[in-house]
Amino acid sequence: MNRIALVSAITLLLLTGCGTSTSIDEFRVSTKELELKGNEQIVVMGRRHSGEYETEPGFIDCIGDKLANNGLIKVMPEQEFLDGFYPWFEPRTAPLGLKRMGAALNNPLIGNRIRQLGIRYMIWVDGKTETSEKTGAMSCALSPAGGGCFGFTSWDKYSNYEAIIWDLKQLDEKGRVTVDSKGSSYVFAVGAPIPLIAQVQSGACEGIGKRLQGFFITQNTGP
Amino acid sequence: MNFCLYSYPKRILLALLATLLLSACTTNVTVNGEYPTALVSKQPLKVGLVLNESFRGYRFESEESQREPVVMALGESQVKLFDRVVTDMFQSTSTLSAMPAGNGQFDLIIALEVAEVQLAIPTETQLNVYEVWLKYNLKIYDGKGQAITAWQMSSYGKTQTRLLKSSESALNQATVSALRDAGARMITGFQRVPEIRQWFAAHQTGTQLSQRNPQ
Numbered sequence: 558m559n560r561i562a563l564v565s566a567i568t569l570l571l572l573t574g575c576g577t578s579t580s581i582d583e584f585r586v587s588t589k590e591l592e593l594k595g596n597e598q599i600v601v602m603g604r605r606h607s608g609e610y611e612t613e614p615g616f617i618d619c620i621g622d623k624l625a626n627n628g629l630i631k632v633m634p635e636q637e638f639l640d641g642f643y644p645w646f647e648p649r650t651a652p653l654g655l656k657r658m659g660a661a662l663n664n665p666l667i668g669n670r671i672r673q674l675g676i677r678y679m680i681w682v683d684g685k686t687e688t689s690e691k692t693g694a695m696s697c698a699l700s701p702a703g704g705g706c707f708g709f710t711s712w713d714k715y716s717n718y719e720a721i722i723w724d725l726k727q728l729d730e731k732g733r734v735t736v737d738s739k740g741s742s743y744v745f746a747v748g749a750p751i752p753l754i755a756q757v758q759s760g761a762c763e764g765i766g767k768r769l770q771g772f773f774i775t776q777n778t779g780p
Numbered sequence: 781m782n783f784c785l786y787s788y789p790k791r792i793l794l795a796l797l798a799t800l801l802l803s804a805c806t807t808n809v810t811v812n813g814e815y816p817t818a819l820v821s822k823q824p825l826k827v828g829l830v831l832n833e834s835f836r837g838y839r840f841e842s843e844e845s846q847r848e849p850v851v852m853a854l855g856e857s858q859v860k861l862f863d864r865v866v867t868d869m870f871q872s873t874s875t876l877s878a879m880p881a882g883n884g885q886f887d888l889i890i891a892l893e894v895a896e897v898q899l900a901i902p903t904e905t906q907l908n909v910y911e912v913w914l915k916y917n918l919k920i921y922d923g924k925g926q927a928i929t930a931w932q933m934s935s936y937g938k939t940q941t942r943l944l945k946s947s948e949s950a951l952n953q954a955t956v957s958a959l960r961d962a963g964a965r966m967i968t969g970f971q972r973v974p975e976i977r978q979w980f981a982a983h984q985t986g987t988q989l990s991q992r993n994p995q
Contacts, residue, residue, distance in 0.1 A: 609907065611940060640816035644964030666819050 577740030577760045583768055585732045590774035591722070597677040598631035599624065599773075600638045601720075604683035605648040612682055612718070616762060620682060620720070623766020630773055633676065641674075642667065659728050677726055680769065684718030686758045695746055706746035714757035715739045720765055722772060734768045736761045806849045809948050811857040813956030818868035818967055825983075826923075827870040828880050830891035831859055836877070840897040850899065852951065858959060862892060865963045869970070882925025887983065889921040895932060899954070901947065910950040911938045912958040918966075920976060929975035935962035 593599070601621045603612030617635050625632045639646055645667055652658040658679075662668045695708030716738040722731040740755030838855040859875075866873050870888075879891060896915040902908060918931040937958025939950050971977055 608938075611909075611938065613940065641819070643816040643818050643960075644967050645819065647961060647964040649961055649964050650968055666821060670819065 577738055577755050577757050579736060579738040579760045579764045581737075581764045581768055582735045583732065584734075585772070586730065591678065591724070591731055591772050593630065593677060593773050594675075597675040598633050599678045599680060600633040600635065600676055601680045601682060602635055602638065602646065602651070604651075604681055606651065606653070610685040611648075612684055613686070613758075616686075616718070616758060617682060619759065619762040620680075620766045620769065623762060624680075624769050626770055630770070633674070638676075642670065655723060655728055655730065658723060658725070662725065662728070671725055677724065678731070678773075679723045679725055680720050681723070682718055682720045682765070684716070686714060686716040686761070689713040689715070695744065695750070697746075697750075705748045706750045707748075709743070709745040711741055711743045713739065713741050714755060716757050716761040718761055718765060720769060722769070732772055734765050736765045736768075738764065806851055807947050807951065808851050809951045809955070810853040811952055811955045811959070813857055813861075813952070813959060815861045815864045815960060815963060818865060818963070820868055820967055822871045823869060823980075825870045825887040826872040826885070827866060827874075828886040828889040829862065829866045829873060829875045830877070830879055830889060831862065831875060832877055832891075832893075835859070835892055835894060838894050840899075842899065850901075850951070852897070852899075852955060854894070854897070854955065857956070858894075858962075861959045861963050862966075865966055866890065869967060879921075879925070882921070882923065884923045886923050888923070888928075888979075889925070891919040891921070893917040893919070899951065901951075909938045909940050910947070910954040911936070912951070912954040914955075914958045914962055916962065920973075920979075922979065928979050929973060931970075931973050931976070933962065933965050933969065935959070935965050937961055 601617055601624065603614060603617040605611040614635065621632045621634065624630055644650055645661055645664075646652075652661050662671060689712055691710050691712045693708065693710035695706055695710045697706040698704060716736070718736050720734045722733070723729075724731050738757050738761040740757045740760070742752070742754045744750050744752045836855045836859055838853075838858065840850075840852040840854055842850040863875055866875075874886075880886065880889065882889075893916065894914070895917045896913070898913040900907075900909075900911040902910065905911070913934065913936050915932060915934045918933055920928040920931065922928055935958050937954045937956070937960070939953040939957060971980055
């Protein structure tokens with residue numbers, strides 16, 4: 558009877574646990590899709606001016622990959638952009654608003670390089686993924702006869718990000734996408750540990766990347 | 781326990797073991813990073829950048845008693861950064877290990893010193909980040925060796941902890957980020973220092989006057 562209860566509990570955990578829930582909100586200035594010519598590209602950047610957290614570079618790369626949609630949209634890697642425009646987009650110097658972005662574009666060195674590289678849109682992503690404190694306990698032991706773990710532990714993850722699209726040609730905002738994603742992860746062990754990890758951040762990346770993709774229409778002709 | 785009671789080879793062995801145990805608990809980092817070329821227009825000036833031996837070989841050793849010791853060799857990486865930055869900011873630069881004679885060989889002389897290094901690790905702050913603060917003293921002289929000003933410049937870098945990332949790698953990344961910030965601070969803030977701005981204004985007027993009246 559006890560074994561049946563344990564198996565049922567594990568099955569229930571497998572089914573309900575480690576699931577993620579993601580909600581996405583989107584705001585568009587216009588219902589028209591954003592034009593992106595064949596020689597133009599997008600750069601996705603993370604906000605890093607806050608002292609308490611930084612928008613993870615890996616998350617920015619993930620959004621860039623989703624947005625690129627297997628090469629249909631040209632996306633410049635964030636680090637390449639940061640190095641090419643050093644020191645104007647560092648955490649200390651990056652423009653936080655369109656007014657300061659306009660001032661940066663008025664610097665001929667920055668403005669000319671943006672035009673040369675065909676960077677039409679800049680997408681700023683701000684947010685973080687937080688992990689709650691772990692609950693439960695697990696202990697592992699190793700002996701000459703073998704090893705194993707026993708116990709149960711769980712934790713929650715919560716992701717909250719906002720992406721803002723700037724049009725660098727018209728110097729205005731074209732839209733915003735906000736994503737909230739949460740999920741619980743579990744590890745239980747009777748001998749070997751069995752992890753059930755919720756893919757919270759990748760869920761947020763998938764959600765935000767696909768929505769951003771929907772903003773753009775690509776033209777494979779020149780200007 | 782009297783250490784002298786042991787025979788000589790045993791004492792050496794014990795000393796070696798103690799050294800090993802102590803060094804095993806120390807976080808040793810040799811800061812290693814790449815710094816990009818700056819997107820700035822070069823000032824038409826001849827600049828001498830003085831980076832003395834203590835700057836070149838600078839090592840930070842933490843004195844906090846509550847945490848495990850940290851030793852960071854910063855010298856090589858900070859030389860690489862400031863060499864790069866000054867080369868990008870001015871048309872002609874020379875890196876020197878001592879103050880040159882003020883014989884007008886240079887328009888400006890910049891001497892750098894490390895004033896302070898601070899770091900915070902997750903076990904201290906309960907935050908999920910490694911943080912590094914750097915403070916530099918920049919002493920600026922004119923070509924005759926007359927002091928123009930001393931500018932204290934601080935910078936900050938952080939990196940989030942990642943699964944499977946060692947504390948050495950995280951501290952290296954945070955320090956490289958702080959050095960990168962120091963470069964950004966120097967490029968964007970140099971001519972905002974009032975005394976330097978005044979010197980530039982006077983120097984440009986002088987240059988313009990000498991261009992107008994070459995005799």
